[in-house]
Amino acid sequence: MKAVVLLSGGLDSYTAGAIASAEGYALSALTIWYGQRHAREVESARAVARALGVERHLELPVDLRPIGGSSLTSAEPVPLDRDLSAEGIPSTYVPARNTIFLALALGWAEVLGAVDLVIGVNALDYSGYPDCRPAFIAAFEALAAAATRAGVEGARFRVHAPLLTMTKAEIIRRGVSLGLDYGLTHSCYAPRPDGRPCGRCDSCVLRARGFADAGLPDPLLA
Amino acid sequence: MKAVVLLSGGLDSYTAGAIASAEGYALSALTIWYGQRHAREVESARAVARALGVERHLELPVDLRPIGGSSLTSAEPVPLDRDLSAEGIPSTYVPARNTIFLALALGWAEVLGAVDLVIGVNALDYSGYPDCRPAFIAAFEALAAAATRAGVEGARFRVHAPLLTMTKAEIIRRGVSLGLDYGLTHSCYAPRPDGRPCGRCDSCVLRARGFADAGLPDPLLA
Numbered sequence: 001m002k003a004v005v006l007l008s009g010g011l012d013s014y015t016a017g018a019i020a021s022a023e024g025y026a027l028s029a030l031t032i033w034y035g036q037r038h039a040r041e042v043e044s045a046r047a048v049a050r051a052l053g054v055e056r057h058l059e060l061p062v063d064l065r066p067i068g069g070s071s072l073t074s075a076e077p078v079p080l081d082r083d084l085s086a087e088g089i090p091s092t093y094v095p096a097r098n099t100i101f102l103a104l105a106l107g108w109a110e111v112l113g114a115v116d117l118v119i120g121v122n123a124l125d126y127s128g129y130p131d132c133r134p135a136f137i138a139a140f141e142a143l144a145a146a147a148t149r150a151g152v153e154g155a156r157f158r159v160h161a162p163l164l165t166m167t168k169a170e171i172i173r174r175g176v177s178l179g180l181d182y183g184l185t186h187s188c189y190a191p192r193p194d195g196r197p198c199g200r201c202d203s204c205v206l207r208a209r210g211f212a213d214a215g216l217p218d219p220l221l222a
Numbered sequence: 223m224k225a226v227v228l229l230s231g232g233l234d235s236y237t238a239g240a241i242a243s244a245e246g247y248a249l250s251a252l253t254i255w256y257g258q259r260h261a262r263e264v265e266s267a268r269a270v271a272r273a274l275g276v277e278r279h280l281e282l283p284v285d286l287r288p289i290g291g292s293s294l295t296s297a298e299p300v301p302l303d304r305d306l307s308a309e310g311i312p313s314t315y316v317p318a319r320n321t322i323f324l325a326l327a328l329g330w331a332e333v334l335g336a337v338d339l340v341i342g343v344n345a346l347d348y349s350g351y352p353d354c355r356p357a358f359i360a361a362f363e364a365l366a367a368a369a370t371r372a373g374v375e376g377a378r379f380r381v382h383a384p385l386l387t388m389t390k391a392e393i394i395r396r397g398v399s400l401g402l403d404y405g406l407t408h409s410c411y412a413p414r415p416d417g418r419p420c421g422r423c424d425s426c427v428l429r430a431r432g433f434a435d436a437g438l439p440d441p442l443l444a
Contacts, residue, residue: 058288058289060285060288060289061285062284063282063283064329066280066282067280067282067326067329067330067333068333069329069332069333089371089374093371094329095328095329095330095332095333095370095371096325096326096328096329096332096369096370097329098369099325099328099329099365099366099369099370100322100325100326100329103318103321103322103325104289104318104322106317106318106321107286107289107291107316107317107318107319107321107322108289108317110291110317110318111289111290111291111317130368130369130370130371130373130374131368131369131370133368135368136365136368136369138368139361139364139365139367139368139369140365140369142361142364142365143321143358143361143362143364143365144321145361146352146353146355146357146358146360146361147318147320147321147352147353147358147361147362148317148318148321148352148353149311149315149317149352151352152311152352
């Protein structure tokens, strides 16, 4: 069984891909360079793709900076030391990002003859992004059936989001049990000039909290 | 009221934009260069955007050639002199194209504070593409509500497809009644080296038939 996995280079998509691989899917990995300030993660995606033993890895440039609207794709600074319990969606939200990414994955899946898409979204320890929720995943599956030749011909596209209801600590424990090397990954939104994580953006804080809750050291910081 | 219109440079999206404009929408036009062999249409999109008096025109490169799967984005020849009454979806179908394009329009709309998207799809005189049908449009509206910050905050995104159930002749008559200059547009999938239409691809044949049925000359061929 073939599946297309959206691979960012972060911890979550690596784990989601590994879970799909353990379930028997042969993976094709899609990485989008979208003008994110932490483009460093694309290098990590290459290492992660190799570690996952994917059949093919496509890096696609889709520059979203002209659209803007996010501190990840504009000059607006990424918020640091934010209160993660605060209501609302932070400025790191990229408008329609997961819709765009899944749409591209859908097109590629259709070409490859795959009906399974894998995405590492997570609705618990996340930053409040709307396109990381179960309602979004269900709506995309419904769209995929209507949008494609394969769907019209009867294919049932499925969006696998195996991390959807897991905490970050559960994700990390699961990945470690699968033998993953999280030292290959990159999570930070605002990396230092030398590429090291800032330790203060939402993504760094959620990652650190996840490793702490899992009772494990983060190999990236070793 | 603001709306984002997907403008290809073809006849349909020009007319859809003009209808939305006549309804009072202030248009922002989005044109995607996706590696189509008829990239000539992007030049037409510029002329059409000017003619429509759009507030802004964004040309976004999203190269779909690495994904492939279509005779519009690969070395596979575009079919000529095809039997348009034949069953099935032709090779000019681009996997998930309208899903990708609407996703990008959705992201931009969110940044602009618009909830109205306009697309020139047409389910009658078309080539059998799945992402040109009412079911696709409805599914995308449902997705948009779940996918975005604006949707979560209560915005109701609408996808306007004013040509959905019109024949090509009806579209042309409507456009002409709105004063549109179809000489600005480009429809051909396989233009000659000098940019003139081939006259034999689906798009040329449907256009010619539309003008004939409308009892009007095509200014592009004048």
